[in-house]
Amino acid sequence: MKRxxxxxxxxxxxxxxxxxxxxxxxxxxxxxxxxxxSAIAAIGLNLLMGFAGQVSxxxxxxxxxxAYASAILTSxxxxxxxxxxxxxxxxxxxxxFLIAKPMLKLKGHALTIATLGFGIIVxxxxxxxxxxxxxxxxxxxxxxxxxxxxxxNEKQWYxxxxxxxxxxxxxxxxxxxxxxxxxxxxxxxxxxxxxxxxxxTAAYKVRAFVISAVFxxxxxxxTAHYSGFITPGLAGFLRSIxxxxxxxxxxxxxxxxxxxxxxxxxxxxxxxxGLESYEMVAFGLILMLTMIFLPRGLVPTLRERLRRAGK
Amino acid sequence: MSxxxxxxxxxxxxxxxxxxxxxxxxIIYNASGVINFAQGDFLMIGGMATVALLAAGVPLxxxxxxxxxxxxxxxxxxxxxxxxxxxxxxxxxxxxxxxGASIFIQGIVLLLLDKNQHALASFSGDTPIAIxxxxxxxxxxxxxxxxxxxxxxxxxxxxFTLLGKAIRATAANHMAAQLVGINTRxxxxxxxxxxxxxxxxxxxxxxxxxxxxxxxxxxLGMKGFVAATLGGLGSAFGAVAGGLLVGILEAMIAGxxxxxxxxxVPFVLIIVILLFRPQGLFGGRVIERV
Numbered sequence: 001m002k003r004x005x006x007x008x009x010x011x012x013x014x015x016x017x018x019x020x021x022x023x024x025x026x027x028x029x030x031x032x033x034x035x036x037x038s039a040i041a042a043i044g045l046n047l048l049m050g051f052a053g054q055v056s057x058x059x060x061x062x063x064x065x066x067a068y069a070s071a072i073l074t075s076x077x078x079x080x081x082x083x084x085x086x087x088x089x090x091x092x093x094x095x096x097f098l099i100a101k102p103m104l105k106l107k108g109h110a111l112t113i114a115t116l117g118f119g120i121i122v123x124x125x126x127x128x129x130x131x132x133x134x135x136x137x138x139x140x141x142x143x144x145x146x147x148x149x150x151x152x153n154e155k156q157w158y159x160x161x162x163x164x165x166x167x168x169x170x171x172x173x174x175x176x177x178x179x180x181x182x183x184x185x186x187x188x189x190x191x192x193x194x195x196x197x198x199x200x201t202a203a204y205k206v207r208a209f210v211i212s213a214v215f216x217x218x219x220x221x222x223t224a225h226y227s228g229f230i231t232p233g234l235a236g237f238l239r240s241i242x243x244x245x246x247x248x249x250x251x252x253x254x255x256x257x258x259x260x261x262x263x264x265x266x267x268x269x270x271x272x273x274g275l276e277s278y279e280m281v282a283f284g285l286i287l288m289l290t291m292i293f294l295p296r297g298l299v300p301t302l303r304e305r306l307r308r309a310g311k
Numbered sequence: 312m313s314x315x316x317x318x319x320x321x322x323x324x325x326x327x328x329x330x331x332x333x334x335x336x337x338i339i340y341n342a343s344g345v346i347n348f349a350q351g352d353f354l355m356i357g358g359m360a361t362v363a364l365l366a367a368g369v370p371l372x373x374x375x376x377x378x379x380x381x382x383x384x385x386x387x388x389x390x391x392x393x394x395x396x397x398x399x400x401x402x403x404x405x406x407x408x409x410x411g412a413s414i415f416i417q418g419i420v421l422l423l424l425d426k427n428q429h430a431l432a433s434f435s436g437d438t439p440i441a442i443x444x445x446x447x448x449x450x451x452x453x454x455x456x457x458x459x460x461x462x463x464x465x466x467x468x469x470x471f472t473l474l475g476k477a478i479r480a481t482a483a484n485h486m487a488a489q490l491v492g493i494n495t496r497x498x499x500x501x502x503x504x505x506x507x508x509x510x511x512x513x514x515x516x517x518x519x520x521x522x523x524x525x526x527x528x529x530x531l532g533m534k535g536f537v538a539a540t541l542g543g544l545g546s547a548f549g550a551v552a553g554g555l556l557v558g559i560l561e562a563m564i565a566g567x568x569x570x571x572x573x574x575x576v577p578f579v580l581i582i583v584i585l586l587f588r589p590q591g592l593f594g595g596r597v598i599e600r601v
Contacts, residue, residue: 055403057410102586108402109346110585113536117578120533128571237529241414248407277421284415291404291411292396 006173008256009166016162020155029154031270033226036161037219039262040168042246043255044215047172049244050253051185052208054104055112057240058119062092062213064126064235066220068133071141071230076132081144085221089214096213100206119240126232138231141224157226164222165259168215172255175211180204185253216243245283249290251297260299313444318566319559320442324451324520326558327458328354331513332535333542333550334465335506340544341482342502345405349389349413351532353510356382358523359420361515362429371434379511385416386507390500413528420525431518450519457516461509462551468505469547478502530574537577541584543591553592 023029045059069088073079079087103114126133133139144151144160151157175181183194183204195201224230233239242265250261265283272278294301332350339347360378365371393412397404434453439446469475481488481498489495514523514531521527535550538557542549557577565573584591 053403055406103582106585109406110540112346112406113540114582114585116533117582120578121575124572124575238414241410244407244410276426277418280414280418280421282418284411284413284418287411288393288408288415291400291408292393295397295400295404 006170009169009173012169012256012259013166016166020158026154029158031267033154033157033161035263035266036158036165037223037226038243038246038266039165039259040161040222041216041219041243042250042258042262043168043172044212044219045243046212046247046250046252046255046258047175047215048208048212049247050251050258051176051181052205054205054209055244056115056212057112057237057244058115058117058122059212059216059243060235060237060239061119061122062096062216063220063223063239063243064122064232065092065095066217067141067224067230067234068126068139068220069217070221070224071139072132074142075139080146081142081221081225082146085218088221089217092213092217093210096210097206100209101202104202104205104209116237116240119235119237123232123235123237126235133232136232138229140229141227143228144222144225151225161222164218169255169259172258176253176255180207242283245287247297249286249297251299251301254297254299254303257297257299261297314566316443316445318562320445320447320451321566322559322562323555324454324558325561326555327455328513328517328521328531328554329534329538329557330551330554331458331461331509332531333538333554334462334547335509336532336535336539337542337544337547337550338465338478338502338509339506340539342478343394343499344402345394345409346402346536347389347503347506348406348409348532349416349528350506350510350535351528351530352413352416353382353386353507353528354514354517354531355420355523355525355528356385356416357511357514358431358518358521358527359424359429359525360511361518362431362523363424365431375515378515379508382511382514383504383507386503386510387500389507390503394503395496395499413532417525417528424525426525428522428524429518430522431515433519434516448520450516454516454520457512461512462547465505465509465547474498474501534577537581540581541592546591549591556592 019032020029023032041059041063045056048054048056048059066085066088069091070081070084073084073087074081099118103111103118106114127136129135151160176185183201220234223234246261246265247258248261249257249264250259251257265286268282269279272282290297296304332354335353336347336350339345339350357378360381361371361374364374364377369377389409389412393408394405397408433448433450435449437448437450439448440452441447469479477488477493478498478501480491480493481495485495488498514527517531521531534557535554538554539550541553541556542551544550557580560580561573561576564576
């Protein structure tokens with residue numbers, strides 16, 4: 001069922017084009033850009049959590065490595081930003097590939113704990129290797145420049161992030177509809193049954209893990225250039241939880257669910273005035289309530305309701 | 312030698328905290344199959360509630376009792392209002408609920424109290440006791456003593472009381488336990504309360520050493536988890552041994568290698584253990600049914 005123009009993709013394109021006309025000032029662009037960057041990472045995590053049924057609560061580790069690799073390669077080694085971003089992605093892909101095989105042998109909570117351990121180890125390394133990373137105080141990152149042309153204002157960033165978001169959605173939908181994607185979804189349903197049907201479950205899980213890590217790395221690199229300053233908090237536990245919440249709330253195994261989850265959970269803290277305590281109370285409540293009342297997430301549940309109403 | 316002894320004392324102290332935290336996790340995991348990511352927050356609530364009550368003028372013994380009661384109430388609410396409504400959801404959903412609960416609890420504490428680190432005064436002074444060239448703080452004795460008493464009491468509870476036996480029966484086979492007339496809903500509630508009780512008490516005696524703040528639970532809970540997994544999640548003895556082992560290893564690495572990386576020790580350890588001995592150091596062979 002490969003269609004060049006997926007209706008959801010077209011709808012997203014239309015929304016992304018029309019949205020800027022409703023923005024009264026650059027603050028709205030800023031929020032939209034951050035939604036986009038989170039959405040790219042969430043789409044990646046969704047491939048792992050939704051399709052392969054593997055919970056990761058250390059995914060911000062990959063985000064952090066991507067961001068710091070970009071920052072260090074551009075500032076200490078003078079790499080051009082795009083090359084640094086690519087280098088970071090290759091590095092993260094390699095790392096993910098190396099740890100995927102042993103890690104994905106684990107099941108259920110053991111895997112969850114292993115991802116948590118990975119995230120925390122990344123955080124500790126980023127915090128302690130001060131001569132490279134600036135330690136807990138963080139480090140500054142140069143702007144994103146391509147062949148001498150610099151991405152300056154929010155509008156240019158919006159265009160770039162919107163384009164990349166569309167690419168990410170397209171890639172995710174492709175993977176979802178491909179035989180590999182069906183195999184991955186079968187993994188979430190019943191791993192043993194998938195194995196019996198002759199699916200090399202391990203290979204597909206590794207693939208999902210590597211792809212999702214690369215999505216996170218790219219989102220991390222972009223975040224670094226966009227914000228101009230990064231701290232180890234980028235790889236922190238709360239950030240990992242935030243990403244996982246986006247996927248869970250939007251709906252596991254739903255690409256657009258990940259995007260909507262990212263939008264909700266990025267905009268919500270803005271409405272709460274950026275106060276950490278409210279944010280944590282809200283995140284915690286949302287996680288619990290979603291799992292109790294909408295265990296499949298917003299988008300799949302709504303889609304099911306609409307389908308039933310249509311009959 | 313005195314240096315080694317010093318590190319050993321420090322390791323045994325923190326290890327006792329991890330052991331009690333891990334024991335609580337193992338109890339909940341056995342009874343309900345849930346990995347409780349909010350276990351560390353029980354420790355945090357115990358410590359923070361005591362600090363807040365003391366600040367409100369409540370005398371220490373009463374503050375401790377009240378703080379433990381508060382923690383147990385939170386544990387009961389977690390089971391009744393967050394986990395029970397989810398019913399038979401898969402393990403993934405239940406894990407996510409406890410993660411949500413953990414973040415929620417931290418947010419509430421942050422909202423009610425503050426972001427600062429609080430130190431509780433030591434229970435019996437700060438005059439160190441010299442043993443073999445190393446010094447031991449009286450509070451460390453409190454931590455190890457309370458830890459040891461709790462472990463013995465929990466073991467006795469499971470062995471000799473009807474309720475303890477009912478919990479073990481539920482852990483062994485949920486359905487069969489229901490068939491012989493055990494109220495498994497009540498058993499689940501009790502196991503959460505028990506885990507909260509352990510966490511609350513451990514958090515209170517540890518507070519003068521670790522200091523306490525709203526986000527303390529994450530590290531303590533995770534280390535408790537490492538302890539429980541290290542020992543094999545099913546076994547209470549394993550959780551205690553695992554906790555002591557993690558504490559001692561951490562102290563030795565901090566002392567002899569690098570204090571900056573001591574916090575990484577349990578997490579490296581857990582990944583290695585999960586990969587090479589997923590049943591834990593003391594757990595039996597796991598046969599998975601499909």
